[in-house]
Amino acid sequence: MDKPLKTPPPYLVRSVDHALRIAAMLQLEGELTVSEVAERLGVARSTAHRLLAMLVYRDFAVQDERRLYRAGPVLELAAHSPSAASRLRAVALPHLHRLVGVLDESANLVVRTGDTVRFIASVECAQTLRVGSREGMVFPAHRTTAGLLLLAELTDDELEEVYAADRYADRPEERPDLAALRADLARVRRTGFALNQGRSERGVVAVGVPVRDPGGTVLAGLSVSMPGARYDRHRLPSLVNTLTRAAGALEADLARPA
Template sequence: MNGRYDSAVKNKPAYGIGSVDHALHLATLLLHEGPLRVTDAAARLGVARSTAHRLLAMLVYRDFAEQDEDRRYVAGPVLRGAPAPEPVADLRRIALPHLEALAARTDESVNLMTVVGDRARFVASVESAQILRVGDREGRMLPAHLASGGRAVLASRPESDVIELYSGPDSPVADVAVLLRDLRRVRKQGFAVNDQATETGVTAIGQAVRCPEGMVPAAVSIAMPTVRYRRDRLAAWTRDLATAVARIERDVADGSVLQNNGAL
């Protein structure tokens, strides 16, 4: 709807440099999720502790990271100059077991994303075990009005907020009235479907996570190769998705995700 996402698809390069990818991933984690110990970094990257230590040392050398008084690695001067990100480490920690269960139940890849402004950012991915699958999207950003989770979050907002967000001269939405009609449909059915709007051959189903006030808006999506998407399975997929979202909401409501005087 409202045209395809025209930016190049950001799949991992066939001949990517692993060390560069790992270093950039660590920089992203420091920016968006906060302090890391060497053991944390090694676990997130799936590398040896010594490798994680060398990568972090290089980030320190280039001012992307530094160590605090507890010997944890934190964002350095270069990253601190970037716009303040939404903190999501606790949300990711709470959601991950439910994402893993959803991926196991559906045998498809699943994602957790946050939505800030008109952008949806993937903060966690659990890949399907199938050979033909949608790969890890962690760290990627997509237009919120096209991504399934982004549209689900937009549908939960007052229409006046959506109009304000997309009515500027540089708006990526050509027809806000069409977007509003789509969001009403999403609101009524409780989920959104992205059928190749952001990537040819990929279809996703997203549902918003109802967040406490002060928490960054979030959503969960199931992503699959379009060749496996079948409308007669949509009801089952959305039931599984709703179950996972409800469990995340339950755990968030317990209060363990809230910190810093009530802010995420």
């Protein structure tokens, strides 16, 4: 059996969670101000300042002469390598906000690295019962909606390489059933979208479509997530249509010169 997707620990340390989210933002996006961090986390500027001060103290962040924060020595690779994910996220955010405005459900943008995916952008809806932000978090690719979309682009040989048995020698229980996974990926290729009903988290439903570059290569997965109690299968065609239009608009923006 696969392990369940990450769930918050029973005693969530909010300050630690905030600090880790800031580190992920700095790594993915580059420079940020105190106000930007405060807005993204939904905390006071004084709280954001204290969190950033601790990250600076531990070398996860540095502050320059413009009073901007960026990745520090611990995140040095990200600090010196402008990331394509940073531009992808920046271009995608307005589209995620529009999706949330139309559907009133949380929206995400996800990229793949090997057998994992990272949520590089996440916008929560305003409903009291909602799926929370996953921004900066990393999950097994085969357990997520966007992960299925990204894995569906691989050939059989490439899929075998990603999930080679020797890579899982010390954690065989985490290796997916490749026959079942291939069947799932064939369905994604046939329909052009991915539907995840409790695959990653019990009680959560997600629907996603791919985001492609001008050459047709899939760059990311665009998805919306909602509590299962609010999902209506009769809405699926409408959800896919709305997501497909949003992905097309995002692709058009990405095709423009930076």
